[in-house]
Structure formats: structure tokens, C-alpha cells
Amino acid sequence: xxxVVSGIRSTGNLxxxxxxxxxxxxxxxxxxxxxxxxxxxxxxxxxxxxPADLHTNVRNVLAEYLACGIDxxxxxxxxxxxxxEITELYLLMNMNAYLGELQRTTxxxxxxxxxxxxxxxxxxxxxxxxxxxxxxxxxxxVPVGKDQEQNLExxxxxxxxxxxxxxxxxxxxxxxxxxxxxxxxxxxxxxxGKMGKSEGNAIGLVEDPKAIKKKVMKAVSDSGPTEMNQxxxxxxxxxxxxxxxxxxxxxxxxxxxKYNSCEIRYGDLKKQLAEDxxxxxxxxxxKFLEISKDDEYLRRVTRLGAEQARESAAKxxxxxxxxxxxxxx
Ligand code: TRP
Numbered sequence: 378x379x380x381v382v383s384g385i386r387s388t389g390n391l392x393x394x395x396x397x398x399x400x401x402x403x404x405x406x407x408x409x410x411x412x413x414x415x416x417x418x419x420x421x422x423x424x425x426x427x428p429a430d431l432h433t434n435v436r437n438v439l440a441e442y443l444a445c446g447i448d449x450x451x452x453x454x455x456x457x458x459x460x461x462e463i464t465e466l467y468l469l470m471n472m473n474a475y476l477g478e479l480q481r482t483t484x485x486x487x488x489x490x491x492x493x494x495x496x497x498x499x500x501x502x503x504x505x506x507x508x509x510x511x512x513x514x515x516x517x518x519v520p521v522g523k524d525q526e527q528n529l530e531x532x533x534x535x536x537x538x539x540x541x542x543x544x545x546x547x548x549x550x551x552x553x554x555x556x557x558x559x560x561x562x563x564x565x566x567x568x569x570g571k572m573g574k575s576e577g578n579a580i581g582l583v584e585d586p587k588a589i590k591k592k593v594m595k596a597v598s599d600s601g602p603t604e605m606n607q608x609x610x611x612x613x614x615x616x617x618x619x620x621x622x623x624x625x626x627x628x629x630x631x632x633x634x635k636y637n638s639c640e641i642r643y644g645d646l647k648k649q650l651a652e653d654x655x656x657x658x659x660x661x662x663x664k665f666l667e668i669s670k671d672d673e674y675l676r677r678v679t680r681l682g683a684e685q686a687r688e689s690a691a692k693x694x695x696x697x698x699x700x701x702x703x704x705x706x
Contacts, residue, residue: 384417418457
């Protein structure tokens with residue numbers, strides 16, 4: 378079976394865009410791959426989170442992923458900081474990672490530009506830690522979005538370099554996961570562009586229904602079509618795209634026909650869309666609230682995950698030490 382690794386940043390809540398763009402595929406992937414999904418809490422340290430929030434962030438992300446259907450019986454789910462083997466591999470990989478190549482990565486340059494007061498070494502070696510996350514399980518594939526492509530290329534480079542330096546094909550060269558399902562880009566409600574946390578237009582998966590309704594009712598629209606079967610402007614198309622993923626086909630067709638015959642009332646469409654988003658979210662939100670309360674369950678999940686991940690990691694590390702020349706007395 379194909380080994381797949383993916384890290385999830387422990388920052389903030391998941392939104393509909395995350396769900397349709399990635400998590401739905403993760404849930405599918407776990408059925409026919411050997412998946413390792415982890416919460417990247419060490420990676421979150423580059424921006425110095427408040428210690429009082431660190432654990433809560435990890436806990437929320439974990440509960441949200443479980444609520445979406447990531448299944449600890451199918452995939453190995455763990456918290457990065459529970460796996461000390463990753464730090465050792467990170468240290469060893471750092472010896473063959475060069476300042477120049479790390480400084481040249483776009484994410485480093487971006488972050489250094491945005492936060493000139495906090496250009497720490499962890500930020501510089503972020504791609505090395507990410508490579509250690511991937512290589513520790515000798516993963517062949519990594520499901521990543523566009524923004525992580527360069528980090529994955531670095532991981533491949535470090536894997537090749539290690540294999541060449543120590544003369545054995547220990548690490549498979551990690552490749553982007555090729556999804557079979559389609560990627561659906563979820564638009565925002567502000568008239569253009571995609572839904573995103575940093576865009577400030579996101580609808581959270583476990584967000585309060587009243588807040589969702591308010592956001593949807595405020596979505597950008599226009600004064601309505603003036604000609605039959607008129608092409609939809611972006612803001613209107615966005616509402617229909619959302620409707621396409623959360624509503625039934627009948628509902629979609631009903632409003633689409635109304636649009637085409639110039640009889641549409643956007644207030645009615647938004648009311649329906651809000652209701653359908655809330656209904657779509659309901660089982661996820663319910664499960665999230667239930668899981669969040671269940672300390673015992675979360676403890677069980679993370680313990681089992683750590684046990685499985687450490688077993689896989691220890692095997693790799695043993696080979697790494699051997700190849701690099703470490704011997705026991
Ligand atoms: N850097 C990734 C992100 O920001 C998170 C991540 C950390 C990751 N380690 C990883 C993703 C290993 C894939 C594989 O989203």
C-alpha cells in the first residue's frame with residue numbers, strides 16, 4: 378500500500394473551502410492508502426503562539442478533522458510533538474541542508490519580509506522539519522496545495538541528497554498525491570475570489586448557524602438579470618457554485634430557472650443557501666461538539682496514533698543512523 382503523509386497546521390478553524398478543497402479527499406484517501414495525518418504543532422511555533430493557546434489550537438483542529446470523518450481506525454492520526462524521532466531526523470537532515478537554498482525559498486522570503494522582527498532559525502529550517510515529517514515514514518506521496526509545492530520539492534531534494542550521500546535508496550522521492558476526485562474551488566461571499574481564512578470571507582464548518590445566516594444574507598449580489606438566460610456575473614455565479622455543493626439538484630435548478638427567466642429574488646436564494654449550508658454543516662458541527670467534550674476519546678486517539686507513528690518512525694531512524702555511521706557500544 379502507498380504511504381501518504383500530510384501535516385495540518387494548528388491554526389484556526391476549518392471552513393467550507395478547506396472541506397471541499399482538501400478534507401473530503403483526505404477522507405477518501407484513507408480507504409486505500411497507508412495514511413499518516415498529523416497536527417503540525419512544532420511548525421506553528423515559528424510565529425510564537427501564546428503558550429496558553431497552543432494546546433487548545435491542537436485540540437480544536439484534531440476534533441474538527443475527526444468530525445469530518447478522518448478515522449483513527451483507517452489512518453494514523455497523531456500530534457507531531459508526540460514523536461521525538463522526528464526531531465532527531467530533523468537535526469540530522471539539517472547537516473545536509475544549506476543556508477543558501479533555505480534562504481531562497483519563497484515562503485521564507487515572504488515571512489521574513491512580513492515579520493522582519495522575527496526571522497528565527499526555525500522559520501529558516503521549516504522545510505527541513507517538513508522533510509523530516511515526510512521522510513520519517515518514507516512516504517511516497519504528499520497531498521499538498523499550491524502553496525506547499527516548493528516545500529515538497531525541498532523534501533524531495535533532501536531525500537535524493539541523503540540517498541546519494543550515503544549510497545542507499547533509503548528514502549522514496551516524495552511526490553504530490555494525485556487525487557482521483559475533483560478539486561472544487563469554493564468561492565467567497567464577497568463577490569470575487571476563493572474562500573479563505575486570510576481573505577476574511579470564510580464560512581466555518583462548525584460555526585454558529587446564526588452567524589452563518591448573517592454572513593450569507595450579506596453576500597454580494599446585484600440588481601438582478603435583465604435579459605433571459607443571461608450569463609451570470611462572478612458574484613452571482615459564486616452563490617450558485619456554493620448552492621451546487623450544499624443544496625439538492627432540485628433546489629439548484631429551481632433558482633437557476635428563476636435566474637434564467639429574470640424572476641429571481643436574491644433574498645430567497647440566500648435564505649435557502651444559508652439553510653442548506655447550515656444543514657450541510659450540522660452533522661459535522663454536532664460531532665465536533667461531542668468529540669470536543671470527550672477528553673478520554675481524544676486521549677485514546679492521540680495515544681494510539683503516537684504509538685503507531687513512533688513504530689514506523691523508529692524503523693526509519695534506525696536505518697538513518699546505520700547509514701550515517703552511528704554504532705552502539
Ligand atoms: N507546511 C504545511 C502547511 O503549512 C504543514 C505541514 C507540515 C505538512 N509538515 C508537513 C504538510 C508534511 C505535508 C507534509 O500546510
